[in-house]
Amino acid sequence: MTIAIRGATGGDVAAIDALLRSSFAQPREAQLVQQLCIDGDMVLTLVADDDETGKLAGMVAFSRMEVEIDGKAIAAVALAPVAVADSHRSQGVGEALIASGLKHLGDAGAMLAFVLGEPGYYERFGFSADWASGFASPYAGDYFMALPLQDGAMPCGTRGQAAHAAAFAQLSREL
Template identity: 30%
Template sequence: MNLTIRSERAEDTRRIATLTGAAFEQAEHSSHTEHFIVDALRRAGQLTISLVAVENDEIVGHVAISPVTVSSGATRWYGLGPISVLPDRQGQGIGSALMKAALADLQGKGAAGCVVLGDPGYYGRFGFNSQAGLELPGVPGEYFQALSFWGDFPVGTVHYHASFDAVE
């Protein structure tokens, strides 16, 4: 696999939307609006990190990271997601490569930490775990996880940007 991870470019946006829609099309626990969310984050200037995985000039994966707010006032916290890989390329390490690159980039930007909503078995491999006192309303605690780059974990309720409510 000859995979390159790079920042998104303006000409990538349509391909990212198509890829993200396809990646979540059959996902059981999906709103099926993930591609709208990425576009809304981009329009709102909230994509802190937007990386693509490219193989043979084809975009095969994408990851987005955007700021979140914590009710305690903790700063420099971000939310990872959505992360997308073409359905026929899942399970080949592309998502892991995107995760590692995005988290390294985020840490390099001075972030305090990152939260994610998803499968604990998958995200735990990257150091994410649920934290008592840090919650996302309406979500079982084990599926809302955090990774601290330095310092203590914040306590409070996390809120994602309004773009996560995008439906078109």
């Protein structure tokens, strides 16, 4: 299997929606992506195409966050959601999408990426609850992790505020 990772386009909307609805038990993640786009909070959406079939193998989304350190705003993103088609799971598609997105955002100047997820999965990319522990957030805890995207630009234990886009609050109210 060969995949090609690229930025999502308007022509991918239906396939991304279908992938999200088939990957999760509830339609919440599909609705989250829709709302992030409507609100203008989507920063980057990448898709993985299966070169053999031409079908969508996976997707990852990164959205804008409002993050402050010592009262100063910094560029930060939230990683969510990531989805991989059943036929492409356990083949590195999700990892490739996440790594590509993090590199792109770091190259573009983003300082921090946050994720709310399983530590055993996200720690392989460098995410850590220790990096996020200094940030006030309604999602604070062991599953709230951060990753500095600019080497050495931020010491661990930095204190500040971290607010996800408004669409996440809507998702939380529905849970």
